[in-house]
Amino acid sequence: MASEAVNAEAVGSVREEQLVVFRLGDELYGIDINRVQGIERMQRVTKVPRAPEFVEGVINLRGQITPVIDLRVRLGFERVEATKESRIVVVMMGEDRVGLVVDGVDGVTRVPVDRIEPPSDLVKSEEAAYLRGIAKLDKGLLVLLDLDKVLEGYEVGRVEVAEAA
DSSP states (O other): OGGGOTTEEEETTEEEEEEEEEEETTEEEEEEGGGEEEEEEOOOOBOOTTOOTTEEEEEEETTEEEEEEEHHHHTTOOOOOOOTTOEEEEEEETTEEEEEEESEEEEEEEEEGGGEEOOOGGGOSSGGGGEEEEEEETTEEEEEEOHHHHTTTHHHHHHHHHHHO
16 A cells, blocks of 8 residues: 555655545544645535535635535535534545535644555445545544545536536
């Protein structure tokens, strides 16, 4: 897994990944910082008829209509109401910007690639296909998401959103 690190950089003799860390419930998740375009406070999301369940709707982000996905729902968790700590993490998927609603953002961290392990065979399932690995940090475990798999098939959802709009 460590050899597959996309955002790994050498610091001295230690290769590291730089990750944006956010919360879903009590768990910490991380995504490659190179995929993140920004972190926004929650704002009014315009609902779009017939959009997939995990698509909250769209927002106008600096003049560009941006789809917003509830990451909790996409990962199979229970939907919850947004709080003052909730954020929209704006990521790039190819040429498209997509907002991911998360419960809170903890910041950016560097993780040595030798502290990242692939997911155990015990947690591999259709739902766990989004996992890229698990990082062992001093404050606990950090679940690393594979954004390409989280948003796999997203183009279908985008077409449905565009047609419904």
